[in-house]
Amino acid sequence: MDKKVSGLINSQVNKEFYSAYLYFEFANFYQECGLDGFYNWFYVQAQEEMDHALLMVKYLQNNGEKVVFEAIGKPETPAGDNLQPLKAALAHEKYITGEINEIYAAANTAKDFRTMQFLDWFVKEQGEEEKNASDLIRKMELFGGDVRSLYLLDAELKTRVYAAPSLIL
Ligand code: OFO
Numbered sequence: 001m002d003k004k005v006s007g008l009i010n011s012q013v014n015k016e017f018y019s020a021y022l023y024f025e026f027a028n029f030y031q032e033c034g035l036d037g038f039y040n041w042f043y044v045q046a047q048e049e050m051d052h053a054l055l056m057v058k059y060l061q062n063n064g065e066k067v068v069f070e071a072i073g074k075p076e077t078p079a080g081d082n083l084q085p086l087k088a089a090l091a092h093e094k095y096i097t098g099e100i101n102e103i104y105a106a107a108n109t110a111k112d113f114r115t116m117q118f119l120d121w122f123v124k125e126q127g128e129e130e131k132n133a134s135d136l137i138r139k140m141e142l143f144g145g146d147v148r149s150l151y152l153l154d155a156e157l158k159t160r161v162y163a164a165p166s167l168i169l
Pocket of ligand 1: 019048052092093096125126
């Protein structure tokens with residue numbers, strides 16, 4: 001593989017694990033607030049992030065590249081009201097989208113079509129994750145101020161279940 005492309009994927013592995021760590025932190029935040037549905041939503045999200053990291057690990061290994069695990073940074077603890085982790089999650093997803101796009105651009109420059117095809121799944125996934133994060137903000141803005149509505153929203157989020165990624169390597 002082109003060294004720049006494999007290096008970028010390698011560092012993306014770390015960013016995906018960091019995403020998981022960040023979302024476990026957000027899950028903790030909501031657990032402490034007593035919002036079990038929000039806790040569940042971020043717990044599932046963190047599991048998905050670990051899948052993303054491991055898919056990239058597998059992809060590098062399948063292509064004969066060495067995988068290097070770096071230290072995972074301390075996640076930023078959300079401060080403020082119930083809306084803040086949701087806003088932070090959207091900002092984080094936008095950042096990750098930018099990073100995936102960078103890898104895609106590098107693969108394009110290197111004419112690494114296999115990696116571009118691999119990344120297509122992530123490009124689509126990022127679109128979904130940004131939408132999910134935006135939807136959650138919207139719902140919290142609409143209903144978060146009313147205790148009964150917040151209870152129902154929390155109950156809705158409690159139904160989210162983890163599903164293995166649709167991308168198989
Ligand atoms: Fe890995 O998709 Fe979110 O960050």
